[in-house]
Every structure is written in C-alpha cells, then in structure tokens.
Amino acid sequence: MLTLTKLAHCVREHACSLTRLSAAVAMATLPAGAVYAQGSGGGVLEEVIVTSAATRLQSGFESPKPVTTVSREQLDARGLVNIADFLNEIPSFIGTTTPATTTLSSSLNGANLLDLRGLGPNRTLVLVDRRRFTPTNDTGAININVIPQSLIKNVEVVTGGASAQWGSDAVAGVVNLQLDREFEGARVDARYGEAGEGDAQTEFVSLAFGVASDDGRSHLVVGGDMENHDGVVNQSDRDWGRERWGIVGNPLDTGPDDGVPARLITRNVVLGLGTPGGYLPLALGNHPAVAQTRFGPAGEWLPYDIGEFPIPNAFAALPFQVGGDGTPFGDPASLSAPYDRKSFMAIGSHDLTDRVTLFAEASWGKTSSRNETVHPWSFIGGGPDIIAADNPFIPEPLQQVMTENAIPVLVMARTNIDHGAITSDTTNETTRFLAGARGDFADAWRWELSAATGTTDSQALQFNNVIKANRNFAIDAVRDPATGNNVCRANLGGANGAPGCVPLNLFGNGAPSQAALDYIHGTASLQWEVRQKVFAASMSGELLDLPAGPVALAFGAEYREESSSTTPDKTAVDGGYFITNVVPLEGEFDVSEAFLEAGVPVLAGANGMNLDVNAAIRYTDYSTSGGENTWQLGATFSPYTDLTFRGTVSRDIRAPNIGELFQTSRLFFQNLVDPFSGGVSRLIQVPVGGNTELAPEESDTVTFGAVYQPAWLDRFSLSADWYQIEIDGAISSLPAQTVVDTCFATGALCELVTLQNGELFRVQENLVNVAQRNVEGVDLEAVYEVPELVGGTLTLRWLASYVEEQSFSPDGITVLDDAGVVGPDAAGDNPTPEWRWNLSGDYRIGQLGVTAQLRYVGGGDYLADQTAEDINDNDVDDVYYVNLAARYDVPLSESGNLQLYAGINNVFDEDPPVAPVDFINNLGTNTQLYDVVGRYFFGGVRLTF
Structure with missing residues (x-):
C-alpha cells in the first residue's frame, strides 16, 4: 500500500x-x-x-x-x-x-x-x-x-x-x-x-x-x-402548519397508574393563556362573577370557550388547549x-x-x-394586565357586575395581536x-x-418593542372629572407623572388607538x-x-x-x-x-x-x-x-x-x-x-x-x-x-x-x-x-x-x-x-x-x-x-x-x-x-x- x-x-x-x-x-x-x-x-x-x-x-x-x-x-x-x-x-x-x-x-x-x-x-x-x-x-x-x-x-x-x-x-x-x-x-x-x-x-x-x-x-x-x-x-403558509399540532394536558388524567396519558399530542392546539381581545381567567384570581370570560372585537363581553381539552386546573399544566376561544399563536410564527x-x-x-x-x-x-419574532403577550411570564374598577374602558355590562360584587380589579390575559409583532432587525x-x-x-x-x-x-x-412602564401607565386609565376625557391616572388633575401618556383600551381586539400604541412602543437598540x-x-x-x-x-x-x-x-x-x-x-x-x-x-x-x-x-x-x-x-x-x-x-x-x-x-x-x-x-x-x-x-x-x-x-x-x-x-x-x-x-x-x-x-x-x-x-x-x-x-x-x-x-x-x-x-x-x-x-x-x-x-x-x-x-x-x-x-x-x-x-x-x-x-x-x-x-x- x-x-x-x-x-x-x-x-x-x-x-x-x-x-x-x-x-x-x-x-x-x-x-x-x-x-x-x-x-x-x-x-x-x-x-x-x-x-x-x-x-x-x-x-x-x-x-x-x-x-x-x-x-x-x-x-x-x-x-x-x-x-x-x-x-x-x-x-x-x-x-x-x-x-x-x-x-x-x-x-x-x-x-x-x-x-x-x-x-x-x-x-x-x-x-x-x-x-x-x-x-x-x-x-x-x-x-x-x-x-x-x-x-x-x-x-x-x-x-x-x-x-x-x-x-x-x-x-x-x-x-x-x-x-x-x-x-x-x-x-x-x-x-x-x-x-x-x-x-x-x-x-x-x-x-x-x-x-x-x-x-x-x-x-x-x-x-x-x-x-x-x-x-x-x-x-400557517404550510398545510401541515395549519393543522396546529401541539401538546396539551389531558383533563381526563387522574393519576400515574390510571392508564390515561397525562399529555396529548393532537391537532388544533391553541394557546389557552390569553385571547387577542382579552381574557379573564379564574386562575389569575378573578372574581367568579366575571371569570372565564373574554372580549370580542367590538369589546362585547362574552363567555370563554375552554375547548375540547382545556388546561387542567386552569394553568396547572401546559398552557394550551384544543379549539375553543384560545389563540392560534403559532400561525404567524416564522419557519425560516x-x-x-x-x-x-x-x-x-x-x-x-x-x-x-x-x-x-x-x-x-x-x-x-x-x-417578525413574537407578539408582546401579557399573561403569565409577561405579567397579566391589572385593570382597576374605575377604568372608563370597561364595558358597561361588566362594570355593573363589578359594582354589584365590589370587585376592585380585573386581571386580564391578552395576546395583543393588535399591538403588532416585535420585529428583529x-x-x-x-x-x-x-x-x-x-x-x-x-x-x-x-x-x-x-x-x-x-x-x-x-x-x-x-422594532415595535413594548416599553413596559409606558404600557402600565397607559393601562391605568381614568376619566378626568374636570374635562370628561379619558386620561392616564399618573397625569390626572394636571399631574405629569407619565409625560405623553395616552390611555390604552384593551377591551377587544383592535381597541387600542394608534396614539396609545405609539406611546407604549419603542425600538430596542x-x-x-x-x-x-x-x-x-x-x-x-x-x-x-x-x-x-x-x-x-x-x-x-x-x-x-x-x-x-x-x-x-x-x-x-x-x-x-x-x-x-x-x-x-x-x-x-x-x-x-x-x-x-x-x-x-x-x-x-x-x-x-x-x-x-x-x-x-x-x-x-x-x-x-x-x-x-x-x-x-x-x-x-x-x-x-x-x-x-x-x-x-x-x-x-x-x-x-x-x-x-x-x-x-x-x-x-x-x-x-x-x-x-x-x-x-x-x-x-x-x-x-x-x-x-x-x-x-x-x-x-x-x-x-x-x-x-x-x-x-x-x-x-x-x-x-x-x-x-x-x-x-x-x-x-x-x-x-x-x-x-x-x-x-x-x-x-x-x-x-x-x-x-x-x-x-x-x-x-x-x-x-x-x-x-x-x-x-x-x-x-x-x-x-x-x-x-x-x-x-x-x-x-x-x-x-x-x-x-x-x-x-x-x-x-x-x-x-x-x-x-x-x-x-x-x-x-x-x-x-x-x-x-x-x-x-x-x-x-x-x-x-x-x-x-x-x-x-x-x-x-x-x-x-x-x-x-x-x-x-x-x-x-x-x-x-x-x-x-x-x-x-x-x-x-x-x-x-x-x-x-x-x-x-x-x-x-x-x-x-x-x-x-x-x-x-x-x-x-x-x-x-x-x-x-x-x-x-x-x-x-x-x-x-
């Protein structure tokens, strides 16, 4: 050789x-x-x-x-x-x-x-x-x-x-x-x-x-x-992507030896933590009188459909469900x-x-x-939105229930599709x-x-990254008794605790005004x-x-x-x-x-x-x-x-x-x-x-x-x-x-x-x-x-x-x-x-x-x-x-x-x-x-x- x-x-x-x-x-x-x-x-x-x-x-x-x-x-x-x-x-x-x-x-x-x-x-x-x-x-x-x-x-x-x-x-x-x-x-x-x-x-x-x-x-x-x-x-541009495969917790599982799998891989899996227009989960501490409800495109107050396989114990396991009113958050995810x-x-x-x-x-x-990377969700991990009872954007039927039950705040989970995706450049x-x-x-x-x-x-x-402090200021909106206008609480009565703040309406997909979105967004560099x-x-x-x-x-x-x-x-x-x-x-x-x-x-x-x-x-x-x-x-x-x-x-x-x-x-x-x-x-x-x-x-x-x-x-x-x-x-x-x-x-x-x-x-x-x-x-x-x-x-x-x-x-x-x-x-x-x-x-x-x-x-x-x-x-x-x-x-x-x-x-x-x-x-x-x-x-x- x-x-x-x-x-x-x-x-x-x-x-x-x-x-x-x-x-x-x-x-x-x-x-x-x-x-x-x-x-x-x-x-x-x-x-x-x-x-x-x-x-x-x-x-x-x-x-x-x-x-x-x-x-x-x-x-x-x-x-x-x-x-x-x-x-x-x-x-x-x-x-x-x-x-x-x-x-x-x-x-x-x-x-x-x-x-x-x-x-x-x-x-x-x-x-x-x-x-x-x-x-x-x-x-x-x-x-x-x-x-x-x-x-x-x-x-x-x-x-x-x-x-x-x-x-x-x-x-x-x-x-x-x-x-x-x-x-x-x-x-x-x-x-x-x-x-x-x-x-x-x-x-x-x-x-x-x-x-x-x-x-x-x-x-x-x-x-x-x-x-x-x-x-x-x-x-969602691919047929297999539109099937929305995912993994969910099985609500029928009762223990380690029951012959029932604890988790399921199945189609039509959607995010069960929030909706585009807002969701009030019981698991986040909402009062039973208002919990498990969501908000439609025009701010309508609607019951939340937990789907075929809801999240067991409401958040105790995986954050997904099958069908219902969950958000198909993976649809806009980039493949390449x-x-x-x-x-x-x-x-x-x-x-x-x-x-x-x-x-x-x-x-x-x-x-x-x-x-485009992700939409700036607000729920567990990103922090849910805390909305006070005097927020003027709360729909009237919900406001009445809150008054009747002395409910001080709403805890909202939202996917914020209407905020636009954060874009990496x-x-x-x-x-x-x-x-x-x-x-x-x-x-x-x-x-x-x-x-x-x-x-x-x-x-x-x-681009389009959410500035958390601005968003929190904008969410905490009140009606100014002097003018009748909706303002940020930090600026109530002529105060200037949040310069330039524009109140943010979260009740319904598309509810936020463009001025409010401009205020809460910035470009991280x-x-x-x-x-x-x-x-x-x-x-x-x-x-x-x-x-x-x-x-x-x-x-x-x-x-x-x-x-x-x-x-x-x-x-x-x-x-x-x-x-x-x-x-x-x-x-x-x-x-x-x-x-x-x-x-x-x-x-x-x-x-x-x-x-x-x-x-x-x-x-x-x-x-x-x-x-x-x-x-x-x-x-x-x-x-x-x-x-x-x-x-x-x-x-x-x-x-x-x-x-x-x-x-x-x-x-x-x-x-x-x-x-x-x-x-x-x-x-x-x-x-x-x-x-x-x-x-x-x-x-x-x-x-x-x-x-x-x-x-x-x-x-x-x-x-x-x-x-x-x-x-x-x-x-x-x-x-x-x-x-x-x-x-x-x-x-x-x-x-x-x-x-x-x-x-x-x-x-x-x-x-x-x-x-x-x-x-x-x-x-x-x-x-x-x-x-x-x-x-x-x-x-x-x-x-x-x-x-x-x-x-x-x-x-x-x-x-x-x-x-x-x-x-x-x-x-x-x-x-x-x-x-x-x-x-x-x-x-x-x-x-x-x-x-x-x-x-x-x-x-x-x-x-x-x-x-x-x-x-x-x-x-x-x-x-x-x-x-x-x-x-x-x-x-x-x-x-x-x-x-x-x-x-x-x-x-x-x-x-x-x-x-x-x-x-x-x-x-x-x-x-x-x-x-x-x-x-x-x-x-x-x-x-x-």
Missing part, C-alpha cells in the same frame, strides 16, 4: 502513476472523504491532496482521524449556493443555528453556524485556509454567511477532537474552508429559487476573478457573493428567517524570490435579517485583513509567518463589536530518514487577542422592554500557544504491511484561566494492501468565550413548577449570566476505524469509524428547575431565586463548570465509481451516522440522553436521531450531468423516558427527502464554458414529522432536523472563461 509519507517522496521523484496517486489519496481522505471531481473529462479522481487534512505536517501520512472532503464540483452539482446548506446534509452535522432555527432570535436571526455532533457551534472550530477567522459574535462562532463562497475550492471536515493540532474549540472537530488561491480566469454564477408554495425566494449572484503576471510571480484573486433569501414568514448577505475577498501573492512568497488578504462580509459586518510570508529551504522544510486583524460590527434592533488579532508562525519538514520513510515534524506558535463590547440602550439596561433587555458587556482575553507534531513511519513491508504513528502536543496559556496542555496520539496500520486500521486518542479543550465570561444577563422564559405555591406550573423569567471564574472545558476523545479498498473491486472504498467524546467540566448553567427545587428543599441557592407575593417570579442561571457531555457513535461511508456505464461515469456515495449516546448531565449527577430523541424539547437540548444517512449518485455523460440524492432522517422518541401514562403518542416518524439536479455544459471556447443547471429539492414535498415545540407560539415540528420549506425549485447559469 502507498502511504502518504511515501506519496510525498513519490511526487517529488515523479515516480507515481495516476492510479497509485488516486488510491493513496482516497485512503487518506476517507471516511466521508474520497473526492471524485467531476470535470469535463469524466469521473477520474483528479484532486491529489498530499497534505493530510488532519495535520499540519507538509509531507503528510495517512490521517488517523476521519476526514470528510467536499469539493467545489460537489457543491455545484447539488446547485446549492450556501456551503452551510450542504454541510448540514452531512450526517455528522446538526443544523442547530440556521435561518429555520433562529426565527425567535434577537441577534442571530438568519445566521448559519456549523455544529458538529450537536455539541454546539462553540465546540466546532471553523477555519479559512487553516487559519482562524474573525468571530461574528461574542461566543467566538463564525457566521458562514460572511465568507465569500465563490472562492471556496473545497471543505475539509475533521471529526473528533483536534485541539492539539489546531487550537482550543476543536472539541467536536474542525471545518476548514479551503479557498481557490490559484484561480485564473473568471467565473460567474447566477441562480434563482422558489418554494412550491410561492415563497422562500432566493436570488444569488457570485463572481470570481483571478489573474497572474506574465512572469508568473504575482497572482491576484478576487471574489464576491450576493444572496437574498425571503424566508417563510408564517407557519429572511436574510440578505454580501461578501467580498481579495487574495494576492508575490514571489519575492524563488523560495520566499509574500501574501495578503482582505475580506468584507455583511449580513442582515429582518423578521439584525446587521453584522465583518472586515478582516491578513498579511504574511512563506517559503522553504533545504528542499525539505517549509515555513510561514502571518498576522491578521479583524472586526465585526453588529447592530440588533427590536443593541450595538456590539468583536475584535481579533492573530500572529502565527510555523515550520514543517522531514527531520530524518528511517527504513520505512522520513520522519515528519511540525512546530509553531500563535498569539491571539480577542475582545468584545456590547452597548444596549438605556431602557434595555433598566429592563424596560418586553424582550431583549441586555446589559452592557465589555471583555477581552489573550492567548499564547505553542505546538509540536511528529509523524513516524514505523513499518513498510514488501507485502503491503504498513504502520505509521503520529503525536501532537500543544501548550495554551489563557490570560483568563492560565495554562492548559492538549495532546493527541494516533496510528494507522495496514496488515495488507486492501485494509487499513486507524485510531486516535486525544485530550482537547474549549476555553470559555467572552460572552460566557463577562455577560451579565440575558432574559429567557421557562415553564417551571413552583413548589412555593403548591406545585403550579408557571412561565418564569430566567436571566442567564456569565462567570469570570470559568475554567476551560476538558474533553477526552477516542476514535477507531477501518478503511477497506479491495483490489478485486476497483474504485470502491468502504470505511467505518467509531468515536467517543467525553466532555468534563462543560460550561453550563444549573437548570432553573434544579435551582428552584434545591432552594425549596434545602435553602441552598436561594440567592438565585426571586419570589413575588409568595410565588416564583425569577430564577437566575449562572454559568459554571459542572456539566458533562458525552457523544458516541459510528460514521460509515461507501464510495463506488463506475467509469463506463452506458457511455458515462456514475459515482455513488453513501454517508451514514449512527448515534449511540448523546448525553448531557447538567449537574454532573443526573444524566439526560437524547440519542434517539428527536423532539425539539429533548431533555439535554440535543435532539438526535439514532440514524441519519445520505445516498447520492452523480452520472456524467458528455456535456450532461445529473445528481440524485436520497436523504434519510431517522425517527425516534418525542421525549425521553416516556410511557403510555405520560403521553399518548411518543413516536416520531422517520422521513426521506429526494433531491434532484441536472447541469448541461455548452463549450464557448478552449477555456470558456456556459453551464445551465436546475433542480428540485424535496421532490415529493414531504411534510416534516409531527414533533411540536412546547412554547408560547408553538411550532408543529423540529426545525433543527426537518425541512420546513417543502418542495423547492431552482435554476441558474454558470459562466467560466
């Missing part, structure tokens, strides 16, 4: 045939990695990667880690314009942060962050040409939308811990976006797409241009993208956030001498998204500059020096800046020759500074808005690193037996937490030519990011059981804050696999790799329910709990190094190329992932395993099917290419550890998606080509499985795992010259 150590020597001596090069490269990049480039000449494995994607060693040897390589040709064949869409189809990725999952976000809406193994984007290290890129937020993550994808040549994905090679954050692995730095000529791509429902329109244009000087010593490449995606703005992105990059190089090259880069990317602009030099000496050693600086400037606006500086130096080469081949060595150092600042407006700092009350953030850290790697060919037998080992060690010193060591040991062993075993063991780290260290408060809402008031379930404010005492997370990773390339079946490769990642001291907050229960039972942690009138009101979640995360599974891949099939070339590729464990322990004691749990409310917040796989085929004949893909997302449990006593149906169906694309080349000249392409994603318009979200504006499925757009048509043209 030809190892990569021998391959480097073979290339230098020009002694390898293309067949042997192809075999060696295929072995080096599996699993999920053999790159069959589809050029005009057919399906030959054209791209020869001498450097292993999992190591900095320039001479290389077969990677002991699983590596997935995605080529430019594969991206173009699928017709996708965003690399994130392609990568999220690979089974080892989970789409936790995409336009479909950020529709409720106030700062990440429309973003694309990559997440390997479902461990979170902050545990996946994203690099551009193997260098760190400027973060786009205070978590250190990178929004792929700001990188010009017109210049991406291929993508290397290293799964499994890689901190010793690449630095901290590579706990789940590394994604390296490799740019086409040597491109010459011009390439234009224009594409339009639209969902079968007539929405989700996408317009995309990209340009790449490269030129070299006459003497070949200087080279310039520029590229840019423009994409506008309109999104899907209402769940609209976004607009623009990016540009210029790459230049100049050969100063035959051995020294200077290079520089400049890049700019801007993304923006504007999306987010803009991120990232600028980065890099310069450096590289060279070689002694024909065996290569070196590189580089320096980079970058800044992300962002703004998040929340949040500005933030992320800054990064990186200085790096490395050297690699061959140290000495052993009988089995040369010993490869690499070493280097890196210094990095990162800082972030967040500036909200004063109202937000004071907690004055309905949502997005963020306090100022200012934080920074610097880190120094040094690494050493070695690759040793131990055995090279004449019968094809080979053994290579490698080792890497890195010392990292953070200004915030001190020094840490990471390391890796790996080996590849071939008992004979057709078969290779490989494995690694490593210690990896993820240092706390600026947000985790310095963030003071972010407000969330959770349904919590309140033991202080008899075990009632309430929607509670849960601020989450940072901790400057956080230490880096530590993880231990083990991988073991085999690659089989039989001599009896040419162009076939099969691989299987088992992995296990165990993260100890993971940064997480203690669950709010754990904090509450501990405080109630023992008196500990009560400083994190706030009561109001004896009831649970707020729970503070602080970040600590207490959690554990473990993942375990198997990745599989098979690649087979049939070079002569009916006059063309067929390439088949199967990628699969089986997840045995996806566990999370929030306190280091309780373990929640989400493997096989696919509901969006999975206990560990990592919904993960046990099986996911893709089967793709690409057929090329002459000028025509056709690509077909069958993608499988396995079903599983809606929630973990449920029985027939807990829920009526805990099974979520699996789903198959079929994607088709075709392309046709029209040669224009010797170097020019026009390619027409078109395709259909989700050909059979498969609806997502039923897996509803338990939240105020509930969605009917899990947007992390399933396609919510439906059948999608696209077409475009590529011009190369």
Whole structure:
C-alpha cells in the first residue's frame, strides 16, 4: 500500500502513476472523504491532496482521524449556493443555528453556524485556509454567511477532537474552508429559487476573478457573493402548519397508574393563556362573577370557550388547549428567517524570490435579517394586565357586575395581536485583513509567518418593542372629572407623572388607538463589536530518514487577542422592554500557544504491511484561566494492501468565550413548577449570566476505524469509524428547575431565586463548570465509481451516522440522553436521531450531468423516558427527502464554458414529522432536523472563461 509519507517522496521523484496517486489519496481522505471531481473529462479522481487534512505536517501520512472532503464540483452539482446548506446534509452535522432555527432570535436571526455532533457551534472550530477567522459574535462562532463562497475550492471536515493540532474549540472537530488561491480566469454564477408554495425566494449572484503576471510571480484573486433569501414568514403558509399540532394536558388524567396519558399530542392546539381581545381567567384570581370570560372585537363581553381539552386546573399544566376561544399563536410564527448577505475577498501573492512568497488578504462580509419574532403577550411570564374598577374602558355590562360584587380589579390575559409583532432587525459586518510570508529551504522544510486583524460590527434592533412602564401607565386609565376625557391616572388633575401618556383600551381586539400604541412602543437598540488579532508562525519538514520513510515534524506558535463590547440602550439596561433587555458587556482575553507534531513511519513491508504513528502536543496559556496542555496520539496500520486500521486518542479543550465570561444577563422564559405555591406550573423569567471564574472545558476523545479498498473491486472504498467524546467540566448553567427545587428543599441557592407575593417570579442561571457531555457513535461511508456505464461515469456515495449516546448531565449527577430523541424539547437540548444517512449518485455523460440524492432522517422518541401514562403518542416518524439536479455544459471556447443547471429539492414535498415545540407560539415540528420549506425549485447559469 502507498502511504502518504511515501506519496510525498513519490511526487517529488515523479515516480507515481495516476492510479497509485488516486488510491493513496482516497485512503487518506476517507471516511466521508474520497473526492471524485467531476470535470469535463469524466469521473477520474483528479484532486491529489498530499497534505493530510488532519495535520499540519507538509509531507503528510495517512490521517488517523476521519476526514470528510467536499469539493467545489460537489457543491455545484447539488446547485446549492450556501456551503452551510450542504454541510448540514452531512450526517455528522446538526443544523442547530440556521435561518429555520433562529426565527425567535434577537441577534442571530438568519445566521448559519456549523455544529458538529450537536455539541454546539462553540465546540466546532471553523477555519479559512487553516487559519482562524474573525468571530461574528461574542461566543467566538463564525457566521458562514460572511465568507465569500465563490472562492471556496473545497471543505475539509475533521471529526473528533483536534485541539492539539489546531487550537482550543476543536472539541467536536474542525471545518476548514479551503479557498481557490490559484484561480485564473473568471467565473460567474447566477441562480434563482422558489418554494412550491410561492415563497422562500432566493436570488444569488457570485463572481470570481483571478489573474497572474506574465512572469508568473504575482497572482491576484478576487471574489464576491450576493444572496437574498425571503424566508417563510408564517407557519400557517404550510398545510401541515395549519393543522396546529401541539401538546396539551389531558383533563381526563387522574393519576400515574390510571392508564390515561397525562399529555396529548393532537391537532388544533391553541394557546389557552390569553385571547387577542382579552381574557379573564379564574386562575389569575378573578372574581367568579366575571371569570372565564373574554372580549370580542367590538369589546362585547362574552363567555370563554375552554375547548375540547382545556388546561387542567386552569394553568396547572401546559398552557394550551384544543379549539375553543384560545389563540392560534403559532400561525404567524416564522419557519425560516429572511436574510440578505454580501461578501467580498481579495487574495494576492508575490514571489519575492524563488523560495520566499509574500501574501495578503482582505475580506468584507455583511449580513442582515429582518423578521417578525413574537407578539408582546401579557399573561403569565409577561405579567397579566391589572385593570382597576374605575377604568372608563370597561364595558358597561361588566362594570355593573363589578359594582354589584365590589370587585376592585380585573386581571386580564391578552395576546395583543393588535399591538403588532416585535420585529428583529439584525446587521453584522465583518472586515478582516491578513498579511504574511512563506517559503522553504533545504528542499525539505517549509515555513510561514502571518498576522491578521479583524472586526465585526453588529447592530440588533427590536422594532415595535413594548416599553413596559409606558404600557402600565397607559393601562391605568381614568376619566378626568374636570374635562370628561379619558386620561392616564399618573397625569390626572394636571399631574405629569407619565409625560405623553395616552390611555390604552384593551377591551377587544383592535381597541387600542394608534396614539396609545405609539406611546407604549419603542425600538430596542443593541450595538456590539468583536475584535481579533492573530500572529502565527510555523515550520514543517522531514527531520530524518528511517527504513520505512522520513520522519515528519511540525512546530509553531500563535498569539491571539480577542475582545468584545456590547452597548444596549438605556431602557434595555433598566429592563424596560418586553424582550431583549441586555446589559452592557465589555471583555477581552489573550492567548499564547505553542505546538509540536511528529509523524513516524514505523513499518513498510514488501507485502503491503504498513504502520505509521503520529503525536501532537500543544501548550495554551489563557490570560483568563492560565495554562492548559492538549495532546493527541494516533496510528494507522495496514496488515495488507486492501485494509487499513486507524485510531486516535486525544485530550482537547474549549476555553470559555467572552460572552460566557463577562455577560451579565440575558432574559429567557421557562415553564417551571413552583413548589412555593403548591406545585403550579408557571412561565418564569430566567436571566442567564456569565462567570469570570470559568475554567476551560476538558474533553477526552477516542476514535477507531477501518478503511477497506479491495483490489478485486476497483474504485470502491468502504470505511467505518467509531468515536467517543467525553466532555468534563462543560460550561453550563444549573437548570432553573434544579435551582428552584434545591432552594425549596434545602435553602441552598436561594440567592438565585426571586419570589413575588409568595410565588416564583425569577430564577437566575449562572454559568459554571459542572456539566458533562458525552457523544458516541459510528460514521460509515461507501464510495463506488463506475467509469463506463452506458457511455458515462456514475459515482455513488453513501454517508451514514449512527448515534449511540448523546448525553448531557447538567449537574454532573443526573444524566439526560437524547440519542434517539428527536423532539425539539429533548431533555439535554440535543435532539438526535439514532440514524441519519445520505445516498447520492452523480452520472456524467458528455456535456450532461445529473445528481440524485436520497436523504434519510431517522425517527425516534418525542421525549425521553416516556410511557403510555405520560403521553399518548411518543413516536416520531422517520422521513426521506429526494433531491434532484441536472447541469448541461455548452463549450464557448478552449477555456470558456456556459453551464445551465436546475433542480428540485424535496421532490415529493414531504411534510416534516409531527414533533411540536412546547412554547408560547408553538411550532408543529423540529426545525433543527426537518425541512420546513417543502418542495423547492431552482435554476441558474454558470459562466467560466
């Protein structure tokens, strides 16, 4: 067998045939990695990667880690314009942060962050040409939308811990976006797409241009993208969304052993906490004479219909009911956030001498998204509206009943549809500059020096956000006896306790005047800046020759500074808005690193037996937490030519990011059981804050696999790799329910709990190094190329992932395993099917290419550890998606080509499985795992010259 150590020597001596090069490269990049480039000449494995994607060693040897390589040709064949869409189809990725999952976000809406193994984007290290890129937020993550994808040549994905090679954050692995730095000529791509429902329109244009000087010593490449995606703005725009799937409490349930499920997944689920025109629930303390009533569009006082499955004990369980007068609050929920992105990059190089090259880069990317998030409800969690008996807007029949029964106040729950939706408008602009030099000496050693600086400037606006104090002033209306006009009580009798206050009529949908709405609304503003500086130096080469081949060595150092600042407006700092009350953030850290790697060919037998080992060690010193060591040991062993075993063991780290260290408060809402008031379930404010005492997370990773390339079946490769990642001291907050229960039972942690009138009101979640995360599974891949099939070339590729464990322990004691749990409310917040796989085929004949893909997302449990006593149906169906694309080349000249392409994603318009979200504006499925757009048509043209 030809190892990569021998391959480097073979290339230098020009002694390898293309067949042997192809075999060696295929072995080096599996699993999920053999790159069959589809050029005009057919399906030959054209791209020869001498450097292993999992190591900095320039001479290389077969990677002991699983590596997935995605080529430019594969991206173009699928017709996708965003690399994130392609990568999220690979089974080892989970789409936790995409336009479909950020529709409720106030700062990440429309973003694309990559997440390997479902461990979170902050545990996946994203690099551009193997260098760190400027973060786009205070978590250190990178929004792929700001990188010009017109210049991406291929993508290397290293799964499994890689901190010793690449630095901290590579706990789940590394994604390296490799740019086409040597491109010459011009390439234009224009594409339009639209969902079968007539929405989700996408317009995309990209340009790449490269030129070299006459003497070949200087080279310039520029590229840019423009994409506008309109999104899907209402769940009710889909037939499955109009079914209003949700989960409700079962009023027929009498106990744990009655054979009756406590909860039901069913259709026509609506919010039972409030109505658009106002609702007076008995559970909020309203007098029985007025309770369980609502108000119609004209303020009519009407009885409230509790529906088929009303909320048991009026708020004691889930806040939903079936039918009746509840509000379909999920109908206007967005399924995919609209976004607009623009990016540009210029790459230049100049050969100063035959051995020294200077290079520089400049890049700019801007993304923006504007999306309606939620309506500013007023009920449990948001606080119900307290209306005094002398409020002049109270309908006369109700006023009479209040007088007769001496009722002092009404407690109203309202969804406030007539207030208009709060709209998030987010803009991120990232600028980065890099310069450096590289060279070689002694024909065996290569070196590189580089320096980079970058800044992300962002703004998040929340239009139509409710100013809580203004709304409270406006609700408390009275009639001025002097004038007979309705006024705010704070301004009665000429007082000016609430300047500009306009009384707010809440009795009936549409009752508030525009002047009152203008008074209670404002625009929340949040500005933030992320800054990064990186200085790096490395050297690699061959140290000495052993009988089995040369010993490869690499070493280097890196210094990095990162800082972030967040500036909200004063109202937000004071907690004055309905949502997005963020306090100022200012934080920074610097880190120094040094690494050493070695690759040793131990055995090279004449019968094809080979053994290579490698080792890497890195010392990292953070200004915030001190020094840490990471390391890796790996080996590849071939008992004979057709078969290779490989494995690694490593210690990896993820240092706390600026947000985790310095963030003071972010407000969330959770349904919590309140033991202080008899075990009632309430929607509670849960601020989450940072901790400057956080230490880096530590993880231990083990991988073991085999690659089989039989001599009896040419162009076939099969691989299987088992992995296990165990993260100890993971940064997480203690669950709010754990904090509450501990405080109630023992008196500990009560400083994190706030009561109001004896009831649970707020729970503070602080970040600590207490959690554990473990993942375990198997990745599989098979690649087979049939070079002569009916006059063309067929390439088949199967990628699969089986997840045995996806566990999370929030306190280091309780373990929640989400493997096989696919509901969006999975206990560990990592919904993960046990099986996911893709089967793709690409057929090329002459000028025509056709690509077909069958993608499988396995079903599983809606929630973990449920029985027939807990829920009526805990099974979520699996789903198959079929994607088709075709392309046709029209040669224009010797170097020019026009390619027409078109395709259909989700050909059979498969609806997502039923897996509803338990939240105020509930969605009917899990947007992390399933396609919510439906059948999608696209077409475009590529011009190369």
